[in-house]
Amino acid sequence: MRASVPISVNGLKTACSQCNLVELCLPFGMSDSDLDQLDELVGARRKVKRQQNLYRAGDPFEAIYAIRAGSFKTDVVLEDGRDQVTGFQMTGEILGLDGISTGTHSCNAVALEDSEVCVISYAKLEELSHKVEGLQLQFHKVMSREIVRDHGVMMLLGSMRAEERLAAFLLNMSQRFTARGFSAAEFHLRMTREEIGSYLGLKLETVSRAFSRFQEEGLIGVQQKHIRLLDTAGLRKLIQHQTAGGGR
Amino acid sequence: MRASVPISVNGLKTACSQCNLVELCLPFGMSDSDLDQLDELVGARRKVKRQQNLYRAGDPFEAIYAIRAGSFKTDVVLEDGRDQVTGFQMTGEILGLDGISTGTHSCNAVALEDSEVCVISYAKLEELSHKVEGLQLQFHKVMSREIVRDHGVMMLLGSMRAEERLAAFLLNMSQRFTARGFSAAEFHLRMTREEIGSYLGLKLETVSRAFSRFQEEGLIGVQQKHIRLLDTAGLRKLIQHQTAGGGR
DNA sequence: CTTCGCCGTTGATCCATGTCAACCAAAAAA
């Protein structure tokens, strides 16, 4: 297929129109004709090994990245060394949007496993957005979705208790695995307890204890990073049904 | 002045090029020629009385709003009634970006005082972005800035202690008042202790106590909503210099 | 195979912040 296209650095020309992640990624919802025009958008792919940075806070912003394989975390660091995981990203999700604002990345993106991303030059994206009907809207939706997601995390951090936070986290992971064709009830977490804790505003011990409690109560099965959701309804109820009188 | 321009519903034709908030608002950084083309962007102004909603979660998304006068809060509400203030917005700032993602607003925007906004039809914004060089980038920057701001709030909620959160909040307010030509050291908060608490993930009593402590320590002067910053360096130090060994 | 280091679990204790309650001050209503 597409034999006439020059071979890229990574051996295969990247093409959104040929990618099985379209449904999850930037081009979601775009017409076929628009989609074809998109193939020039993705310049190259880039492999990032586990624990390596895709970019760091302070790096000049030049491109955004679509995750083709693997997963990442993003975190921000305070001068005094405290840091906070601001998100976990899976295939099809977009990284790097934080850089547009100032032209400099404001957080770190680190691969949680050996991963690969599509490099999307921001200059090219801007240019193409003027031409390709639909791309602009899609891009705006991606950014807006990130804002809405962030508001959800604020809600979680600002007004939920430890077990509620973890339940919300697990349900969210499940939903995202499902969207990618994996089991909704059984999955492998790529991040450590400490990283989960940082994301949820909790200490790793608290995360571990909450996992154990959930297991005792028959809500989930835990073996290290391998999770089975046994009672999603129960988890959902846990989030809504706070202890009488209003939570924190 | 501007006698030749037709009188709009609100008595004055809105025009970005004539607005003294350009420096803070969407058109920031755009060329004069671009700016002139923008004047058709703002359809109308809308007055919102104190405590009234500019929009509600669930409302269909049609426009974004630039604050011309006054201030707002945005909040999200969980099914069980718990709610969380996700931000406070001042003149020149943009509201409504959350709606692009799904076509439906995902949070409430409420005026903290009698306010006025410029209504920017999103459809028109999209259209103009294709034509006006520079508008697209500016809009992207506005969205990206919101994402970066949200990450800062996550940091605050996830890894700072009560007094650190309040200090960060006060310094942030001061900085934003300054950008609007008001005193950096003395200002009037438009929101209640409860709203501040909700934003910072704290109870109103905790906010009140932190204010009192700051006052005792000579860092600030408090009289109800009227705040004087007496020792901004001290406040800044408070944020960085956590209790030995790493905070929460 | 063995060793080492990281990650996760669990227990005991402490403390920051939540909760409950009383009271006061300012602003709004009458």
Add this chain to the structure above:
DNA sequence: TTTTTTGGTTGACATGGATCAACGGCGAAG
């Protein structure tokens, strides 16, 4: 003006999650 309502302060006490510490197991490296 007086009354009422709302918002803010402060105290006493309760508690969820942090902290400190010990230990166990899996996986990587040799």
